[in-house]
Amino acid sequence: MMSNPLPGFFISFEGIDGAGKSTHIESFSKLIKSRYPQYEVVLTREPGGTVLGEQLRSLLLDAPMHLETEALLMFAARREHIAQVIEPALLAGKIVISDRFTDASFAYQGGGRGLSIDKLNALEQWVQTRADGGLLQPNLTFLFDLPGSIAQARRSKVRLPDKFEKMDLVFFEKVRQEYLRRAKADPLRFHLIDATQTPEVIWSGLQQLEIAL
Ligand SMILES: Nc1ncnc2c1ncn2[C@@H]1O[C@H](COP(=O)(O)OP(=O)(O)OP(=O)(O)O)[C@@H](O)[C@H]1O
Numbered sequence: 001m002m003s004n005p006l007p008g009f010f011i012s013f014e015g016i017d018g019a020g021k022s023t024h025i026e027s028f029s030k031l032i033k034s035r036y037p038q039y040e041v042v043l044t045r046e047p048g049g050t051v052l053g054e055q056l057r058s059l060l061l062d063a064p065m066h067l068e069t070e071a072l073l074m075f076a077a078r079r080e081h082i083a084q085v086i087e088p089a090l091l092a093g094k095i096v097i098s099d100r101f102t103d104a105s106f107a108y109q110g111g112g113r114g115l116s117i118d119k120l121n122a123l124e125q126w127v128q129t130r131a132d133g134g135l136l137q138p139n140l141t142f143l144f145d146l147p148g149s150i151a152q153a154r155r156s157k158v159r160l161p162d163k164f165e166k167m168d169l170v171f172f173e174k175v176r177q178e179y180l181r182r183a184k185a186d187p188l189r190f191h192l193i194d195a196t197q198t199p200e201v202i203w204s205g206l207q208q209l210e211i212a213l
């Protein structure tokens with residue numbers, strides 16, 4: 001496999017709540033399995049992906065807390081996730097597909113809530129520095145981009161809102177803009193998906209994509 005110095009391949013799905021990641025991630029993982037039967041695929045999520053991470057997820061999605069506590073817990077869950085799931089899988093040459101990773105911290109805690117970029121950069125360096133000194137990052141990130149108002153309408157049809165989903169449209173517009181800023185800054189890693197399209201059109205686009213492992 002390619003550019004990541006670890007032998008595996010790391011893909012993340014990102015976007016504001018309700019943009020449509022979960023609708024596609026499982027089928028995408030099956031598609032990758034059928035296309036690359038020689039590689040094992042690990043489907044995971046953040047916050048979560050480990051026993052401790054899932055416990056932290058329950059707290060993070062429900063309990064009110066200081067913004068810095070929220071950021072620290074996101075990165076604590078991520079540290080555990082990397083140590084127990086992501087790094088061992090990548091070292092073993094597997095394909096890891098994660099529903100969210102660190103871009104979500106920059107978008108939600110940074111863009112949305114206003115935590116300083118310096119603090120987020122410091123946490124990222126701390127938690128994601130690999131043994132060889134490089135930074136663990138996804139090789140490929142799908143960004144499902146959608147205006148907050150459409151995402152909110154889609155969400156409200158199907159579920160009760162968690163702590164983040166209760167935030168207003170101004171918050172989600174800031175989150176969205178930070179995602180877009182990051183995508184623009186790293187066009188080789190990000191693949192932007194216009195999530196206003198129908199699920200069928202989005203799925204067909206995903207199927208047609210050439211992924212160079
Ligand atoms: N392209 C689409 N057009 C219309 N509705 C969609 C589309 N994609 C997903 N939906 C619907 O929108 C709702 C939210 O989708 P989904 O749960 O996949 O979003 P998500 O990005 O995973 O959200 P979250 O991050 O909050 O889990 C679901 O009811 C889903 O069926």
Ligand SMILES: Cc1cn([C@H]2C[C@H](O)[C@@H](COP(=O)(O)O)O2)c(=O)[nH]c1=O
Pocket residue numbers: 017045046047061074099100101102104105106108109164165
């Ligand atoms: C990883 C991560 C996540 N979040 C937020 C984004 C979502 O509102 C929830 C996760 O819910 P989902 O239905 O699984 O998408 O957590 C965050 O604020 N910061 C992060 O680093």
